[in-house]
Amino acid sequence: MQSATARAERGEGQPAAGRKFGGEILKVDGISLSFGGVKALSDVSFSIREHEIFAIIGPNGAGKSSMLNVINGFYHPQQGTVTYKGVTRRDVDPHDAARNGIARTFQNIALFKGMSTLDNVMTGRILKMRRGILWQALYWGPAQREEIEHRAFVERIIDFLEIQAIRKTPVGRLPYGLQKRVELARALAMEPDLLLLDEPMAGMNVEEKEDMCRFILDVNEQFGTTIALIEHDMGVVMDISDRVVVLDYGRKIADGTPDVVRGDKAVIDAYLGVAH
Amino acid sequence: MLEEIGPFLEVLLGGLMAGVLYALVALGFVLIFKASGVFNFAQGAMVLFAALTLVRLMEVLPFVLAFAASCAIMVALAFAIERLVLRPLVNQEGLILFMATIGITFFIDGFGQTLWGSDIYTLELGLPKSPWIILDPPLPGGILVSPVDVFAAVTAGALVAGLAVFFNRTKVGRALRAVADDHQAAQSVGIPLNTIWLIVWSVAGVVALVAGMAWGTKLGVQFSLALVALKAIPVIILGGLTSIPGAIVGGLIIGAGEKLAEVYIGPAFGGGIENWFAYVVALLFLLFRPQGLFGERIIERV
Known part of the structure; x- marks a missing residue:
């Protein structure tokens, strides 16, 4: 419940009282994925609780989209497992994922x-x-x-x-x-239980972004849908997410509430570069 | 006046009947393109394979059983293609799938002739050989119509009506277009790609069987049946790669057009224009209306 209280302390978003999370709906454990010699993900683990808004952020090429593709079965990791609703698998089949309530949108619109x-x-x-x-x-x-x-x-x-x-x-x-x-x-x-959004606000103007934020929050609130999203706009991510995972070069470098992540040294280094 | 209408109608009718036969082959292309966004080079080979299967099975079985068995074999072929070729290539570029169908073409050509032999077989459906004479009272001498052509036209008509219901009145149509537009998106909403491909290749197989039957009765069952597919290409350029009615209308226009052109403007070129007229029409369409008469979008993959 830490994230919910953190939100309240920040004095923004929904009040803490309105945020209730269930058990773990999805857990990825030790996921490693490579294409030929290129490592897209190395040993990434995290879990998402029911009803939460969960963000995956990171610089370009950090492996964010690959992670979503592993969760809904487009990519099959060389190592690690995906546990969804208590069932643990290495290879998820996209059709099974859809049948079990995982829906998604794409970075480059796929309509x-x-x-x-x-x-x-x-x-x-x-x-x-x-x-x-x-x-x-x-x-x-x-x-x-x-x-x-x-x-x-x-x-x-x-x-x-x-x-x-x-x-x-x-x-x-x-x-x-x-x-x-x-x-x-x-x-x-x-009617998904878990909704994966790959950069839902990319390329939008401010007004469109605000609309999209409102819809994401409404979906989460009214239908109780768990949402995992990838987003570049830090302001948006920090505003609407309950929890954030940060990837950099395919590794997880931080995991926690927006406030914790915002102050994390590794995250700041990854985004701003390190002085040598 | 009546003396001139008679021959004109006869040529027109003959052309339309031939057009129906082109349309049958074109239909096979359109079905598969609509569903998987891939131009199936193997359609001609499938026509030959289906006809060979039917004609050899008819040596030992009555027609109805042989036809049913041939249908089953075409479905089995669709199953094998889906399993061995399409499934491993999910989410690949259209061009890669197209190359794969070229591979399928060579395989089916060779496999069919190894299995069934490469002689020329006559396909005997028990239709009367002598032409019917219609419209005798108004027109002097009437019009000659070949029963084989009429049979083919009726069969094709029934097939098209059936397919129209199948694809427009059911959700299969929507799922089909979804798969053609974007494999990944279709998968993400849970459309079973494999089932859709199996359905479409099976239907294309049965359409190939009917086309093979019609052409086989006319030309005999032999290797040149596979080349009939080349005549279907102008038809789909005209009708649009994504339109079932387009395949039919395109077939009729090409069929009637090339016969009329042969008779009425052929002499100016010294005759024999029937063989290339369709391709010239197709070329003009590519220049001025590349999506065809009924197509949804620009053809990219031919």
Whole structure:
């Protein structure tokens, strides 16, 4: 609970009383990942508690995105394990990860560009549909009824993220900030337990950043979703995160509340460089 | 006046029927491109393989059983391709997948002929040989129509209607487009890539079987069937790589266009323009409308 009180002491963000964390939802243990001779991650361990907003920060090339890719199974580490909801694995399968409630967004927006906002968000419901994809192809009476239910759910998410006006617009035509929001909507449509956000505010202007911050906090508060995010904007990270892990050259150099991390010597050195 | 309409209609109709056959092959390309964003070079080889399988099985089985068994074999082939080629190449560039399909082409060509033999086989579906004469009362002499062409057109029509329902009325269509747009994003929302690829390659296999059947009846089952795929390329350039109706309309335009061109403007070139007319049309389309008539976006990977 230290992070929650730290927040209160700073006198910003939510009051400590509103922050309640559950047990460990995710634990990565001794993760090492390399591509050929390049070490992306070496022996990184941390854990994320239920309902918290957890940030992974670090300079460029520190291995932040690689870490998210390990968690949702795009990358398979050479060493170490990922424990999610009590199940320990070395290799996570992306499909299993999605099925078990891990949703994510991407650093370089990965939307289905030819499809409308609505269709993009609807793809987030695929795993929630009771009948398998093959079954739906062959027998579409009940499948159509199901579609209507899911459509209603998706409309609520669209309202929540305030993107009603662009429901029918092909996402390829939307400005960058809105695309990021549609990507978040698609992830939310999966009703995730753990939401991974890879630089959700990169390339946004101040106003868009504020909106995105508000949405992230609202999602966390209203749905209790655990959020792990990567972000470069220090102000944002320190404001909204309960806990921060700092990576540098693939190693973990700090782990704690924003206040602790902010004052950490290794972190300051990593960001500002060390005088020799 | 009527004397001139008769031959014109006959040429047009013959062209449209041939166009349906092109469309059948083009359909196989479009299905796989839509689902995996890869231009499947092996479609022609699959047509040949399917036709060979069918014709050899018909030597020992009645047609219905042989057709069912051929379908099963095409699905098994799709399964093997998904397992051995596509799955290890998940998230790779479209170009790498394209190269892989070239590899698949050579394998299927060789494997098919090793397994089934490389002779020329005649495919006998029991259709009447002599042409039907229609529209005799209004037009003097009527119009000659080949029953084989009619059979192929009807089959293709039914197939297209079925596929339209399959891909537009079901969520498979959405999942399919999602996979084509972005493999990683599709995986991240839990779309089972492997299932989608298996479905699409199986359907493309069955479409290849029907195309092989139609072309095999006309030309005999032989190696040149694999080259029919080359005629489908102008069709998909015209119709757009991502559009099922585009494949059909493109096929009809190319089919009718090249027959009419042969008859009406061919003499000016000394004849024989049927062989290259389609490619010239395709070239013009590439210059002025590279996404085709119905395509969603610029074609990048042909």
